[in-house]
Amino acid sequence: MAIEYGSAARSRMIGRMMIYGGLIGLAGFYLMPLWVMVVTSLKPLDEIYGGSFIGVPKILTFEAWAKAWSQACIGTACTGLKPYFVNSLMMVIPAVLLSTGIGALNGYVLTKWRFRGSNLIFGLLLFGCFLPFQAVILPMAQVLGKLGLSGTIPGLVLVHTVYGICFTTLFFRNYFVTIPDELTKAAQIDGAGFFRIFFSIMLPAALPIIVVSCIWQFTQIWNDFLFGVSFTAGESSPVTVALNNVVNVTMGRKQYNVDMAAAMIAALPTLFVYVVAGRYFVRGLTAGAVKG
Amino acid sequence: MARRKSITDRFADWLPRLVLAPSLLAVIVGVYLFIAWTGWISLSSSKMVPQYDFVGLEQYYRLWATPRWHTAVANLFIFSALFLTVTIAVGLLMAILLDQNIRAEGALRAIYLYPMALSFIVTGTAWKWILNPNLGIQKVVNGLGWESFVFNWITQPDFAIYTIVIAAVWQSSGFAMAIFLAGLRGIDNSVIKAAQIEGASLPRIYASIIVPMLRPAFLSVIVLLSYISIKNFDLVLAMTNGGPGSATEVPSTFMFSSVFRRNQMGVGAASAIMMLMTVAAIIVPYLYSELKEDRDGH
Numbered sequence: 032m033a034i035e036y037g038s039a040a041r042s043r044m045i046g047r048m049m050i051y052g053g054l055i056g057l058a059g060f061y062l063m064p065l066w067v068m069v070v071t072s073l074k075p076l077d078e079i080y081g082g083s084f085i086g087v088p089k090i091l092t093f094e095a096w097a098k099a100w101s102q103a104c105i106g107t108a109c110t111g112l113k114p115y116f117v118n119s120l121m122m123v124i125p126a127v128l129l130s131t132g133i134g135a136l137n138g139y140v141l142t143k144w145r146f147r148g149s150n151l152i153f154g155l156l157l158f159g160c161f162l163p164f165q166a167v168i169l170p171m172a173q174v175l176g177k178l179g180l181s182g183t184i185p186g187l188v189l190v191h192t193v194y195g196i197c198f199t200t201l202f203f204r205n206y207f208v209t210i211p212d213e214l215t216k217a218a219q220i221d222g223a224g225f226f227r228i229f230f231s232i233m234l235p236a237a238l239p240i241i242v243v244s245c246i247w248q249f250t251q252i253w254n255d256f257l258f259g260v261s262f263t264a265g266e267s268s269p270v271t272v273a274l275n276n277v278v279n280v281t282m283g284r285k286q287y288n289v290d291m292a293a294a295m296i297a298a299l300p301t302l303f304v305y306v307v308a309g310r311y312f313v314r315g316l317t318a319g320a321v322k323g
Numbered sequence: 324m325a326r327r328k329s330i331t332d333r334f335a336d337w338l339p340r341l342v343l344a345p346s347l348l349a350v351i352v353g354v355y356l357f358i359a360w361t362g363w364i365s366l367s368s369s370k371m372v373p374q375y376d377f378v379g380l381e382q383y384y385r386l387w388a389t390p391r392w393h394t395a396v397a398n399l400f401i402f403s404a405l406f407l408t409v410t411i412a413v414g415l416l417m418a419i420l421l422d423q424n425i426r427a428e429g430a431l432r433a434i435y436l437y438p439m440a441l442s443f444i445v446t447g448t449a450w451k452w453i454l455n456p457n458l459g460i461q462k463v464v465n466g467l468g469w470e471s472f473v474f475n476w477i478t479q480p481d482f483a484i485y486t487i488v489i490a491a492v493w494q495s496s497g498f499a500m501a502i503f504l505a506g507l508r509g510i511d512n513s514v515i516k517a518a519q520i521e522g523a524s525l526p527r528i529y530a531s532i533i534v535p536m537l538r539p540a541f542l543s544v545i546v547l548l549s550y551i552s553i554k555n556f557d558l559v560l561a562m563t564n565g566g567p568g569s570a571t572e573v574p575s576t577f578m579f580s581s582v583f584r585r586n587q588m589g590v591g592a593a594s595a596i597m598m599l600m601t602v603a604a605i606i607v608p609y610l611y612s613e614l615k616e617d618r619d620g621h
Binding site: 082 | 335338339340342343345346347349350351353354355356357358360361364373413416417420421423425431433434435436437438439440441442443444445446448449450451452453455458459460462463466493497498501502505525550553554556557560561564574575578579582583588591592594595596598599602603606607610614
């Protein structure tokens with residue numbers, strides 16, 4: 032018996048070691064690109080051409096970061112990513128607030144003030160979450176042109192708000208469904224109106240989903256490339272478009288360290304949000320898959 | 324004794340509809356009307372600017388007679404098949420490993436998922452550098468003593484599409500993991516206990532009991548990953564820009580270059596409609612079944 036017990040314990044331990052080995056190996060695979068980006072961005076160019084790829088920098092320098100931020104050339108303008116980073120901020124903040132606010136109201140109506148046809152409206156909105164945007168960029172370009180918004184930040188805010196509403200409505204609708212109707216009914220009997228109930232009952236209860244919605248929208252809109260590249264050119268581009276232009280400069284010796292620093296700069300805001308509020312980010316991700 | 328409702332009461336009745344109206348209008352215009360508009364352009368002779376004439380299916384014939392489009396469609400199939408298989412396999416493996424009462428589970432999960440927070444342009448930039456045949460991974464392996472090791476897929480027309488699969492799997496497998504893990508956590512532990520008492524081994528239990536119970540998670544993952552692969556645009560642009568030549572062209576890059584680079588708006592619109600129809604064929608039944616279950620179940 033004792034021997035058998037010992038071998039069972041040993042095989043259990045081997046199993047545990049294999050599990051941890053697999054998990055750590057996978058973690059290595061996921062961390063490797065981030066590591067490579069960071070160390071490459073901190074090396075002088077000569078060291079990179081000398082063949083150092085994965086190793087720690089021998090000479091540590093922030094020169095590439097400074098260049099990517101304020102000197103790198105996007106087309107003919109050598110301004111670095113700074114103005115485009117600002118563009119992205121000016122685009123993302125209003126678009127996130129607008130789409131989240133509208134989505135909250137929509138979700139409220141679709142759960143607590145249902146009317147005939149409100150389910151159909153929800154279905155219509157839902158398909159918008161899965162729209163391949165290629166199917167709408169041509170007319171959108173025409174309409175933005177007619178409105179005098181083509182190539183502008185407000186134009187991008189409008190586009191991201193319109194298509195963001197679909198997702199934010201889904202978030203809030205699935206969340207408000209879980210709030211008992213008795214609560215709003217009772218408030219109605221007490222004489223509270225539509226907006227009163229929304230602001231003093233629904234919104235305070237919706238704090239987690241507001242965070243989820245803001246984070247999801249921020250990540251989506253910050254990372255967008257298709258709308259940026261289709262509707263803007265030159266100075267009004269968001270940072271993803273500028274990054275792609277920096278990387279695709281073909282003149283002279285390729286500055287890989289600047290490319291990587293630029294990529295890190297474009298990635299930092301969403302990475303920051305992920306590190307601070309990862310829990311809510313995951314909820315946003317799975318909301319598209321798990322119905323409420 | 325039916326009293327007529329006062330104006331304020333009637334306004335209150337209509338208020339919810341009024342609140343919803345702007346969004347509905349925006350979506351009807353921005354999604355459905357614009358789709359119809361694109362459809363119309365695809366039936367016109369538009370080249371550089373939209374023309375509103377009618378030439379029937381001419382642009383579709385032209386589209387399907389374009390070799391570059393055939394490359395794009397073939398690439399989409401290769402990419403989707405590999406991307407879905409590998410992402411699901413890796414995601415499921417990670418979820419199962421993480422479900423074994425692991426220490427530091429939270430930290431590992433965060434590591435597997437962070438690529439989802441990145442832009443595809445960032446991912447593409449990083450992987451393009453990693454796969455650089457002169458200075459990237461190949462050089463590292465050469466330096467370790469394996470001098471003849473060659474990994475130049477990104478510059479080889481026949482292999483470049485696979486490098487995009489690698490980067491896409493890296494970016495999206497954490498997402499599959501998250502959904503599978505949520506599914507695993509929803510499974511009643513007593514089922515597993517009972518099977519263990521019967522003497523079934525752990526791999527056996529997973530293969531024949533647990534994985535089949537993850538059906539809904541599989542459905543969600545398959546649908547969402549299919550959608551990601553049809554939409555995939557930024558990653559290709561950042562890694563290969565459709566090249567070498569047109570070796571890694573996919574429908575989304577084909578559409579973009581037809582409209583914005585080649586002045587073939589009609590062909591571009593036709594390709595966009597083909598993409599839309601593919602997505603709709605996958606998404607509409609999925610949404611329908613989700614909504615129906617919603618109504619029946621809860």
